[in-house]
Amino acid sequence: MTKFRTRFAPSPTGFLHIGGLRTALYAYALAKHSGGDFLLRIEDTDQKRQVEGATEALQKTLNKFDLVWDEYYVQSERQEKGLYRVAAEKLIKDGHAFYCQCKSKNAKEEGFSSVLRDPCRDKGLIEGAIKLKVPENKMLSYRDFVHKKEISWNSDSVYDATLLKTDGFPTYHLAVAVDDTDMKITHILRGHDWLPSTPIHLLVFEYLGAKVPEIGHVTDILSAETGKKLSKRRDSVFAEQFLDQGYLPEALLNFVMLLGWAPKDNRELFTLSEFVEHFDIGGFQEANPRFLVDKLDWFNGEYIRKLSDAELCEKFENLNPKFETMDKNSKLEITKLLKDRIKKISDINTLGKFFWEAPTVDKNLFGENYKEHLIGAFEVFEKIEDGDLERLGISLLELCDRKKFPRGDFFMTMRVAITGQKFTPPINDSMIILGKEETLVRLHKAFSS
């Protein structure tokens, strides 16, 4: 089997986008499944959009998902070597490109009436930006390995794209052809938004005398709310945002891998290495998926439950300083109680809050006869020795039987009084962790106020 070489080529203009993470994952799997190499190429050719520290942030995030690259390139470094200018000038020499001194236009602002043929193409200028001289009435086509079909254009619908800017930096259109050729990339995998500019690349590859790599365009990820492409303004789009919210990298990766790809047997749970092993280039989806967080929550729950108590406890510690300062035994006990019922690591903040902070209890949450329940419980507690709290459950059940308290109602009253909430960890165990003294204080406060 031939070894594939793929690359992930982000521009360092911000944090890693969820779609970028997925593209990187697929490119990684594509290479690794074949035993080949995965490269990281930083596309920093736009001086103006550079964001300080973005490259480092991108690398750091990729590492969190164990997406490790075998080779690393930076386009601005390659630009300094003059690689792109040489290529662009070759095209000029061969009559496939021309110099242009027009100011740039935006079709949207021009009312979509901008002409595809640049007025400078026949002026014979000898300096300026270098643009592609698109031929007339030529069929341009390639086979897309994601869509599994031939996609084609008539060159008459392709505009004379800029290849080399006046600042000497290449645009993506030139850089992609030069770099992917130099780096011997076998498969270009990129976002669907690149599909419309593919004919430009086809031409550049051809004029450079290079073989066109296999090309595939993965689907766009759509927002569940708007049905539009995920937007930085409206949606959570950065991988780090999800990590910060308490999603595990393994879960996020697993969720994202199934947005746009599926195995024949419809298996859902994959670690990164399992994904690489089972990856199938024919498994790409062609329709744009929507990003629905419900399923991500489910994945996250699955992965949380796979964690050991100690591992989960550590994650809680890293997230919550109050929790971190508790004694080791309590932390482990709380972790065990929470493990089965949380969807995100950050749920410790809401579900576990009452452990280190007395709640403000909303009386409206109580049901009927709550004061009787509380007073009864208070009396039971008073009689139990602190070291003998294990008997608590039995004693409280006896109380219910004796006083004819409906069990469900009684324990709900306890939850509300102790935690201020109706959705809590197992309440008896929680009270044991809280200790006799604190529990008595909370019970007393609840029925006396």
Place this chain on the structure above:
RNA sequence: GGCCUCAUCGUCUAGCGGUUAGGACAUCAGGUUUUCAGCCUGAUUACCUGGGUUCGAGUCCCAGUGAGGUCACCA
């Protein structure tokens, strides 16, 4: 508007000419439990429309409709 892509449950998807159209998430119901969660059972829900091709179409072809993307000296 031009060009391109896409179309199976609410969502992610399996299907690749003959299936009771399958799975997962979500939802609902029952069980377990001390509430929720979890776990176990079960249920509801889908082939965009119209033409072809074919003995037979979710599956192939065409058209329509709808959705998304793109049209910069940004990537």
